[in-house]
Amino acid sequence: MEFKSGKFKELVLYIAGRTMDDPGFGVTKMAKTLWLSDFRAFATLGEPITGAEYQKLAYGPAARQYLPIFEEMVMQGDAAEAEQGIWDNPSRRVIALRKAILEDFLPQEISIIDATLEEIKKKSAREISDMSHHSIGWEFADMSETIPYGTALIPRSKALLSKSDIDYALKVVVPQVEAAMD
Secondary structure (H helix, E strand, O other): OOOOOOHHHHHHHHHHHHHOOOOOHHHHHHHHHHHHHHHHHHHHHHOOOOHHHHEEEEEEEEEHHHHHHHHHHOOOOEEEEEEEEEEOEEEEEEEOOOOOOOOOOOOHHHHHHHHHHHOOOOOOOOHHHHHHOOOHHHOOHHHEEEEOOOHHHHOOOOOOHHHHHHHHHHHHHHHHHHHHHH
């Protein structure tokens, strides 16, 4: 899967700009919005928006490229990070220092991002992290392991799939789908 660093930067700026009036939108919700947008685009459009590589971390999936890309954005004067106090739980948030350039985004991609933002805006960072822990990819990955995009195609309903079905999908089907898309 090709990582589109320019598109990733613009997505971070777009999300930060759209959520600047949300006092509860910190880096945890940013990480989950990036992940959900990419995985939902993969499931819907057949390819992710940015191609970032998401790893399993304790609080849910996060893009491996986030920290180095964000540091680059700060050095270029495109973004900053600020402390914010929410209730008794201080957090950090991304501040967009310029408007996102969206010319490389498909309208369907923007629609997926906007729908994701709408869905999570009333949820806390903890609720979003808990929600991410119910994704098939996060459940079956080992800590720090890459979560395959193909897991976005596996139905969530446990009533439909047995553990052996999911294991088979993760070992055989997902690698075949991802190989075919490269």
